[in-house]
Amino acid sequence: FIELCDELTHQDEKVFEDLFRRLGLSVDWSLLYTTIETRSRRVSQRAFLHNLARGEAYTQEAPTLWDVDFQTAVAQAELEDRERPGAYHQVAFARTDGGGDVVIDTTRPVLIAACVALVAHPDDERYQPLFGSTVRTPLYGVEVPILAHPLAQPDKGTGIAMICTFGDLTDVLWWRELNLPTRPIIDRNGRIVATPPTGLDSTEGRAAYALIAGAKINPAQTTVVESLRETGALIGEPRPIVHPVKFYEKGDRPLEIVTSRQWYIRNGGRDADLRSSLLARGQQLAWHPDHMRHRYSNWVEGLNGDWLISRQRFFGVPVPVWYPLNDAGEPDYESPIVPNEASLPIDPSTDVPPGYAPEQRDRPGGFMGDPDVMDTWATSSLSPQIAGRWGDDDELFSRVFPMDVRPQGHDIIRTWLFSTVVRAHFEHDSLPWTNTTLSGWILDPDRKKMSKSKGNVVTPMDLFDNFGSDAVRYWAACARPGVDTAFSEEQMKVGRKLAMKLLNASKFVLGFPMPAAGATATHAIDLAMLGRIAATAREATDAFEEFDYARALERTESAFWWFCDDYVELVKGRAYGSQGDEAASSALAAMRIALSALQRLFAPFMPFTTEAVWRWWNEGSIHVQSWPNADELAAFAGTESAPTEALLAVSSDILGQIRRAKTEAKTSQKTSVALARLRCDAQTRGMFESVRSDITEAGSVQEWEIIDESAGSAALVDVELAPTT
């Protein structure tokens, strides 16, 4: 079975790797690790043994949430609530002093046989006189005390509840705090146990119990309700309700609570000091987006027990201990035998502990292996240690740990993120990483969470086939960190158009003759354009520093479309040589400098398109080039000043007015302008003169007439179109 699991895992790994490669993730595949490989098992077991040696891991026999189908204990972090139909049943318990009945409300009358006490709030005057007295359970006749506990809610049901071992986590808490006996009646298969619990001794009681012994829970409940009705203990009829019930997140039936021996790692659920240390770790961590830190605090503050790491499954990293067996063949759980670290990883079901012989397995005076495996998070919580080769290459580990960033979904803050913090806190007295980024979910177009059961999932490979990897990446990159995003083919089409535009724009710019060696941008408008690209590079860099990739993309995209639609349209006549070689040279140099920066700014988002266009005119991959920055564009120092932006504004304003006139005249943009009459102030005129020849060409203006206006006046252009032929 384990071999088949391994095989399937490798097949799945291949599928994922193909997917990630197709997506263009810049992963160093030589550093691949899997959580079930030898090295990971070694790290997992070593960390566990360290936890054990320091007292951070311990084993305990205790009531545990149990999935009767998966046949395993589950941890608090794996729970989810589901709304389920149920019914309140009012049931009478007879007072032993003959003073009448005490009526409780319960949704699970099947558990009356497991009842060990009734409980009400200490301030509840209705029940105060009864505290310390006893009642008999209906059907079974077991005498149980009436006790007081502040967690009992006077306004819930009749205000007095029955405590069963165990119906819910509150029962466990009451049982522990009130020192109550145990009367378990549900076994690990979800059936009523065959023999009645201790204390259920009367002949009538045993007869009543025999009716449900061995039955599944739901039929047993039906039987109990019938019996209650016959004996008159059921008051009125059950009142249907819908209430939340705890499920294992992968399970199909409600969780039960059974007593079993399990391994735990301390996580602050039972220790206020540890809890505040772990809360402090959450405060030290840089969260992106920041508000996600509240989910961490919320979770840590709400923990009600330590982290249950053992699972009763066949496939997983084994708990690496054995237990000595006494002469009666009983294990001593308090003195586990641990392996030498050098021998890790081990499997206690086949490996023999130091000092023992194989024949001594499961024999009195010999040993037994721990039968459990560790939960997947117990290994995944060590991913920085595994990736950093902790214990195998400590020099490497010291250089990469703590790591810079953990990216993950916000739904696994309570599992992956938190458990990783716990392990690093214990092992290294440190955070595992400096930053964490939380991505949102992809929702279907109707904003519902995608899930296999709803059948609304899409597979990435189909998207890559239909839209191209860069287009899919574009859509994904538009989703801001931590924000859920609806699946959108429209957005992928936009990404595809952008990639196409980058191909075309690159082809166009590179199709011009090479500027002469040493040529650079000299014209004011060219320098102004480069100033804007430099500003864009700075904005994108700042955004990336804050992990806001969506903003970096948005700024770059916006600058790129402006570059294509406004700047290139404005200067392309000059670039073709209409104003002489020197004027052309400035435009050609500027366009190439801008194109280089823009291609690199887009590289993280559209790795395939940018790699293609980069190699048209460069050696080597774009993905190992330096990031465009202010230093690189320092050759154009001073071009980011306000007059630069003003110049760009004036030029697009004047050209825009000419274009609008042509649009309003419902004529082609290439229609000549016989006379353009520009009214503007002196400052605007000055700027206009520096771009006049470009605007003249771009707007096909035959003649200008400049009319001076007072300072501060908006520029106005009257356009007289030449007759079309």
Added chain:
RNA sequence: GGGCGAUUAGCUCAGUCGGCUAGAGCGCCACGUUCACACCGUGGAGGUCGUGGGUUCGAGCCCCGCAUCGCCCACCA
């Protein structure tokens, strides 16, 4: 019940330090085949920024309340 987030154009979303005459893309309308690109271009219509108060010379933004939606946590009598 506790916490967090969202609410801006028909849709999806930006809006950074309180200066906004509120933007983008898609969609829609009109025009245009222009020598990189019709997977294109030019222009246009479309918003009392969820709501009620407050602070301020000035509020989409800050403060208080409310509503709606979503998520996290608690909630099985």
